[in-house]
Amino acid sequence: xxxxxxxxxxxxxxxxxxxxxEQEGFEAVAVHDGESGVREALSGRYAxxxxxxxxxxxxxxxxxxxxxxxxxxxxxxxxARGDDIDRIIGLELGADDYVPKPCSPRELVARLRAxxxxxxGPAEASTSAEPLxxxxxxxxxxxxxxxxxxxxxxxxxxxxxxxxxxARQAGRVVSKSEISELALGRPLARFDRSIDxxxxxxRQKLGAxxxxxxxxxxxxxxxxxxxxx
Amino acid sequence: MGRLFWKFFFAFWLSLLLAGSGVGxxxxxxxxxxxxxxxxxxxxxGPRATVMLDAAExxxxxxxSQMMREVLREWADAPGAAQLFVLDDTGRDLFDRPLPxxxxxxxSAGDFRRGPQSAARRVVASDGxxxxxxxxxxxxxxxxxxxxRERPSPAQPILAGLLASLAFxxxxxxxxxxxxxxxxxxxxxxxxxRLETRVQPSMxxxxxxxxxxxxDFDRMAQRLQAQVHxxxxxxxxxxxxxxxxxxxxxxxxxxxxxxxxxxxxxxERIERESVRLDELVGELLTLSRLEAGTPGGPPETIDLIEMxxxxxxxxxxxxxxxxxxxxxxxxxxxxxAVQGELLYRAVENVVRxxxxxxxxxxxxxxxARRLLSPEGFEVVVSDRGPGVAEADLEAIFEPFYxxxxxxxxxxxxxxxxxxxxxxxxxxxQLRARxxxxxxxxxxxxxxx
Numbered sequence: 266x267x268x269x270x271x272x273x274x275x276x277x278x279x280x281x282x283x284x285x286x287e288q289e290g291f292e293a294v295a296v297h298d299g300e301s302g303v304r305e306a307l308s309g310r311y312a313x314x315x316x317x318x319x320x321x322x323x324x325x326x327x328x329x330x331x332x333x334x335x336x337x338x339x340x341x342x343x344x345a346r347g348d349d350i351d352r353i354i355g356l357e358l359g360a361d362d363y364v365p366k367p368c369s370p371r372e373l374v375a376r377l378r379a380x381x382x383x384x385x386g387p388a389e390a391s392t393s394a395e396p397l398x399x400x401x402x403x404x405x406x407x408x409x410x411x412x413x414x415x416x417x418x419x420x421x422x423x424x425x426x427x428x429x430x431x432a433r434q435a436g437r438v439v440s441k442s443e444i445s446e447l448a449l450g451r452p453l454a455r456f457d458r459s460i461d462x463x464x465x466x467x468r469q470k471l472g473a474x475x476x477x478x479x480x481x482x483x484x485x486x487x488x489x490x491x492x493x494x
Numbered sequence: 495m496g497r498l499f500w501k502f503f504f505a506f507w508l509s510l511l512l513a514g515s516g517v518g519x520x521x522x523x524x525x526x527x528x529x530x531x532x533x534x535x536x537x538x539x540g541p542r543a544t545v546m547l548d549a550a551e552x553x554x555x556x557x558x559s560q561m562m563r564e565v566l567r568e569w570a571d572a573p574g575a576a577q578l579f580v581l582d583d584t585g586r587d588l589f590d591r592p593l594p595x596x597x598x599x600x601x602s603a604g605d606f607r608r609g610p611q612s613a614a615r616r617v618v619a620s621d622g623x624x625x626x627x628x629x630x631x632x633x634x635x636x637x638x639x640x641x642x643r644e645r646p647s648p649a650q651p652i653l654a655g656l657l658a659s660l661a662f663x664x665x666x667x668x669x670x671x672x673x674x675x676x677x678x679x680x681x682x683x684x685x686x687x688r689l690e691t692r693v694q695p696s697m698x699x700x701x702x703x704x705x706x707x708x709x710d711f712d713r714m715a716q717r718l719q720a721q722v723h724x725x726x727x728x729x730x731x732x733x734x735x736x737x738x739x740x741x742x743x744x745x746x747x748x749x750x751x752x753x754x755x756x757x758x759x760x761x762e763r764i765e766r767e768s769v770r771l772d773e774l775v776g777e778l779l780t781l782s783r784l785e786a787g788t789p790g791g792p793p794e795t796i797d798l799i800e801m802x803x804x805x806x807x808x809x810x811x812x813x814x815x816x817x818x819x820x821x822x823x824x825x826x827x828x829x830x831a832v833q834g835e836l837l838y839r840a841v842e843n844v845v846r847x848x849x850x851x852x853x854x855x856x857x858x859x860x861x862a863r864r865l866l867s868p869e870g871f872e873v874v875v876s877d878r879g880p881g882v883a884e885a886d887l888e889a890i891f892e893p894f895y896x897x898x899x900x901x902x903x904x905x906x907x908x909x910x911x912x913x914x915x916x917x918x919x920x921x922x923q924l925r926a927r928x929x930x931x932x933x934x935x936x937x938x939x940x941x942x
Contacts, residue, residue, distance in 0.1 A: 288749075366741050
């Protein structure tokens with residue numbers, strides 16, 4: 266059973282969501298401000314956190330920054346619909362996904378499951394203990410760990426999944442909608458920039474190739490490609 | 495360069511040209527008149543020629559032609575001296591020097607006054623012989639008294655004046671037209687939505703009506719910017735506030751779908767949320783009506799003291815359920831023609847707010863009284879709650895303000911905003927301060 270941490274200042278909403286999640290087979294705990302949210306998230310007792318962006322005192326973005334400083338706990342952000350800034354900042358800070366608010370609890374649960382499935386690792390990956398090697402990159406899907414030039418690579422679970430999709434098809438162009446389906450477990454929505462934000466975060470972690478270009482290349486209008494060398 | 499520049503330019507230039515030519519004409523006329531009254535050219539020889547003639551006359555009278563001859567020989571060597579001719583009655587010079595043509599002409603005409611650069615005098619010598627003395631100047635430059643100055647050519651000063659007036663007019667026109675151009679650019683920028691535009695920096699240290707205009711423009715832009723900003727924030731807050739009940743509605747519907755057995759309970763929730771949405775929309779409409787300054791109907795005459803007393807009673811009754819109290823003090827009667835409903839809501843919002851925040855077991859004090867000078871009415875509502883940070887004492891009257899520590903409490907943060915606007919609509923004021931000993935004191939004052 267997955268323990269879900271709900272951080273939302275709307276007490277009634279949090280109570281209803283908790284009730285819904287419990288019916289769906291999750292174990293849910295709700296806290297109502299950013300500070301206790303960060304404290305709980307860093308306690309290591311949760312599989313995933315749902316974080317509201319608009320909160321008094323410590324808002325969701327700041328809370329996420331503090332959580333990321335100490336943990337790779339998967340985080341799902343609840344953002345105001347249409348507030349792109351919050352969403353993009355959240356993803357840049359390492360949120361795994363976001364759900365615009367107000368949302369139906371069904372959608373929330375679907376996103377939670379998608380992230381948790383990714384973290385658990387794809388079934389096919391568990392068959393091989395051999396690392397997936399592309400150039401200086403080695404990935405161990407069953408351990409959810411990766412190394413870059415023999416140095417451990419610190420990736421959030423979403424970044425790991427996206428890099429995994431690109432690595433498995435290294436040298437080929439992978440479309441954004443394919444990445445969204447395979448890595449995020451959901452179809453690509455219109456105007457959805459989350460893949461781009463995650464990819465640019467991965468790029469930063471990989472650094473540049475000797476000629477200054479990026480290891481992950483953008484093929485305009487088509488998608489992304491991880492170059493082999 | 496815009497039209498205005500050219501208009502200024504030509505106006506300045508034309509007036510400079512007119513002024514210049516006017517002054518020029520006056521000076522020219524003046525000199526012309528001076529020339530008319532000038533003594534004739536007989537004296538054009540100047541004092542030196544006169545002195546020579548005087549001396550020659552004395553020599554001729556006393557010493558006769560013999561002495562004159564010696565003197566003339568002396569003078570002939572002196573540099574810069576005037577040429578002196580001594581003519582007898584036949585027009586022959588004493589030394590037989592040939593007479594220059596112009597002097598000869600003057601001689602034959604018998605009039606030396608018109609001769610150029612000369613002076614003449616008739617003298618009877620000691621030997622009885624009559625002579626005519628004619629002094630003539632050497633025209634060589636540097637010799638003798640400089641000839642009378644030529645009238646200078648007017649071309650040079652006219653050209654200089656023209657250039658100077660052009661430059662001055664251009665500078666002046668630029669000086670006038672430039673701030674207007676920058677104002678125009680700023681106006682256009684503001685109308686394009688760039689409200690952060692200011693013209694003050696481009697005015698420099700200029701101090702005149704145009705600079706004042708720039709300052710006024712900046713003030714206007716600043717007000718506009720602040721207003722637009724607050725409207726945007728309000729819109730943002732409104733959408734956020736509308737979203738919270740919507741999110742709860744979504745969650746409640748989700749719960750009902752998930753577990754139809756709980757349908758009754760979730761329907762109740764859904765109902766509660768829709769009532770909240772309705773209240774919120776109602777309050778927002780009141781707020782926007784107040785901001786737009788639309789009155790709520792004709793004013794009615796009511797007793798304000800009684801109105802406050804009844805509000806305090808109602809609030810006290812409700813507060814008693816949670817162990818709080820509301821005490822009212824005030825007597826007499828203050829009748830005024832007011833927007834009864836608006837004022838009622840204003841006072842009610844303030845009193846209920848106090849009753850909500852005052853600590854359990856404490857009482858809210860409501861004091862209503864008439865003010866004498868100036869004539870007015872005042873309600874003071876004090877609670878024993880947590881108070882408000884000094885920096886936020888004004889902010890609590892902003893829409894959707896909520897202290898960080900009471901997000902969970904009901905309400906939308908519109909009550910005090912509505913109250914303040916309702917009081918302002920009556921020309922009054924609503925202010926807050928922290929009480930000594932803890933708690934908030936809100937003072938509502940109305941002029942009567």
